[in-house]
Amino acid sequence: MSTTFSTDELQSIEALKAKYPDPKAAIMPVMWMAQKKWGWLSEDVMQEVARAMELPYVHVLGVASFYTMYFKKPMGRHHVQVCTNISCMLRGGEALYAHAKDRLGIGHNQKTDDSRFSLEEVECMGACGGAPMIAINETFHENASKEQMDALLDACT
Amino acid sequence: MYEAPHIVLPKINGIHNVDVYIANGGYSAYRKALAMSPDQVTDEVKKSGLRGRGGACFPTGLKWSFMPKGNEKPKYLAINGDESEPGSFKDRQIFEENPHQLIEGILIAGYAMGIKTAFIYIRGEYHKWVDCMQTALDEAYAKGFVGERMKQTFGGDYSMEILVHKGAGAYICGEETSLMSSLEGDRAYPRYKPPFPANKGLWGMPTTINNVETLATVPPILAMGASAYASIGAAGHSGTILYGVSGHVNKPGVYELVTGTLLSEIIYDVCGGVPGGKAVKAVIPGGSSMPPLRGDELDGVRMDEEYLKKIGTHIGTAGIMVMDEDTDIVAVTLRIARFYHHESCGQCTPCREGCGWMEKVLHRFAHSNATFSDIDLLYNVASNIEGNTICALGDAAAWPVKGFIEKFRGEFEARCRPDRSLISLNVVHGRRNTAETLVTTLT
Known part of the structure; x- marks a missing residue:
């Protein structure tokens, strides 16, 4: 798979750059685009982002490494996130995380060999009223239980 | 439309939709603001006693008045929706349930300070709520409430562009100068103040950063008048607050209540008490960074900044975390x-x-x-x-x-081991001090 943005994508990148007073500000949305397309930000992907953004590669790397949500290594198709911060911890978040580790056989920021799942122990996701919470990719599941987690994981293909 | 305490999140079905919002008096506060001069709008917000809802409780009107008046340089408004403080989950309620009130608040703030570009910075984990906000913004653009067409819709010469910007998972971006670094496309390092953002903010231009809830509170203030708003809640910290209650309570969630509400009332009446009827051991009143209160100190504690300051803590983001007697x-x-x-x-x-x-x-x-x-x-x-x-x-x-x-x-x-020696872990180093140990070691 070649690591280049299509002509259409380059056009939308130019449109994004034009929305901000300084084109550099478009780097975060462009990295989101890149991650959506390639799944994670490899060196080749960041080089392509740097080309499209007309920024030094090292700047792209610097920004990418600052944020936890930009993946710097390949992740699973279903990225399972379990919160263990205070509100979730008080309501069983740690047990839920331990269950996820057992069931998937992987630890924090690891993926299964078949790339079906990856797991992350996340910091507060802003769902404290529905603690404990887990998220699979972009969807939050609040007031989660082990049984519910099992059912959700079973449904992931 | 606005009846205390349901001011920021009124109990109206479907208010997130632009048509329902308009039918319930939406965007009329902005029209009211337009009939006033920008300085009058700022004064009105000052008089209302509104204080920032992001944690620092800084008076909003005063913050606005720091912005330079002239229009020779571009000025920016950043809306802080990074909401990453553990225990805080109120802004997402506004994105989901009442986004147009936030947009209207942004327009009023922009008009008062002469700002033509605003950025709503929402944390990356809030995928769904970024979409909610973007949908509402698209509706507002389509109706001509935002953007160049505002001039025809509302009359006058003022217009504003609003952009939603999605973060990517960094708690620090909730800090205002870090948010600016992040928005500019750099690593999100906070900056030293002064210079304050009102002098040198985004791209070196005058900038104001306000919390989502703060700006969503502005339209009701204009609609009901500053003095009516100032009379709600506690003196010195007026209005209503979205309290996010989590941890060991029967009904956790976001509740809009007036400032100065009794903490015990929130825990026992509003949230239905502690599961199993257990006693409360500790409460963090305003998100994880605020000093905690002991369970036996809760009597008479009022949830407003002035009261909490007196007892050594702060209201912060009003994220109340309750811990029962069995908590470690x-x-x-x-x-x-x-x-x-x-x-x-x-x-x-x-x-x-x-x-x-x-x-x-x-x-x-x-x-x-x-x-x-x-x-x-x-x-x-x-x-x-x-x-x-x-x-x-x-x-x-x-x-x-x-x-x-x-x-x-x-x-x-209780977690200290009395038998553990207090001397340095390095035995030789620790013993070197006394002649006695020196002799013992040598012989």
Whole structure:
């Protein structure tokens, strides 16, 4: 798979750059685009982002490494996130995380060999009223239980 | 439309939809503002007593008045929807349930300060709520309430562009100068103040940063009038607040109540008490960075900044975390310290290193392997972070640790091993001090 943005994508990148007073500000949305397309930000992907953004590669790397949500290594198709911060911890978040580790056989920021799942122990996701919470990719599941987690994981293909 | 205490989140079905919002008097507060001069609008907000809802409680009208008046330079408004404080989950309610009130608040703020571009910065984890906000913004653009067409819709010469910007997972971006660095496309390092954002903010231009809830409160203030708003809630901190209650309560959630509501009323009446009828051991009143209160201190505690300041804590983001009698305070403190260690941006040494040390020392307590002097060591490290960093993350990390030690010292002492020697772990080094040990070692 070649690591280049299509002509259409380059056009939308130019449109994004034009929305901000300084084109550099478009780097975060462009990295989101890149991650959506390639799944994670490899060196080749960041080089392509740097080309499209007309920024030094090292700047792209610097920004990418600052944020936890930009993946710097390949992740699973279903990225399972379990919160263990205070509100979730008080309501069983740690047990839920331990269950996820057992069931998937992987630890924090690891993926299964078949790339079906990856797991992350996340910091507060802003769902404290529905603690404990887990998220699979972009969807939050609040007031989660082990049984519910099992059912959700079973449904992931 | 606005009846206290349901001002920010009125109990109207489908209010997130632009047509329902208009049918219930939406965008009329902005029309009212347009009939006034920009300075009059700022004065009105000043008179209302509105204070920022992002944690620092800074008077909003005063903040607006710091912006330079002229239009020779571009000015920017950044709306802080990064909401990453553990225990805080109120802004997402506004994105989901009442986004148009936020947009209207942004327009009013923009008009008052002469700002033509606004950025709504929403944390990356809020995928769904970024979409909610974008949908509402698209509706507002389509109706001609935002953008160039505003001039025809509302008359006059003022228009504003609003952009939604999605973060990517960094607690520090909730700090206003860090948010600016992030928005500009750099690593999100906080900046030293002064210069304050009102003088030198986004791209070096005058900038105001307001919290989502703060701006969503502005339309009701204009609609009902400053004095009516100022009469709601506690003196010195007027209005309503979205309290996010989590932890050991029967009905956790976001509740809009007037400022100065009794904490016990929130826990027992609004949230249905503690599961199993257990006693409360500790409460963090305003998100994880605020000093905690002990369960036996809750009587008469009122949830407004002036009252809480008097008893040594703050309202913060009003994220109330309740812990029952069985809670392991040491484990909670460790979890908080771990969070700040993870989220420290690494720019200032006291915070970067100190947060790590706090976590390490707390691990000793968690494994019941600490010494009594570790309590003082931990307190000392926290005190050396506090006030010695560029941004407030250092304070946010130090306050809960210091607070938990002050309020629950017994819990920490119980994890110390009396048999553990207080001398240095390096035996040779530790023994070198006395002639006696020197003789014993030699012979």
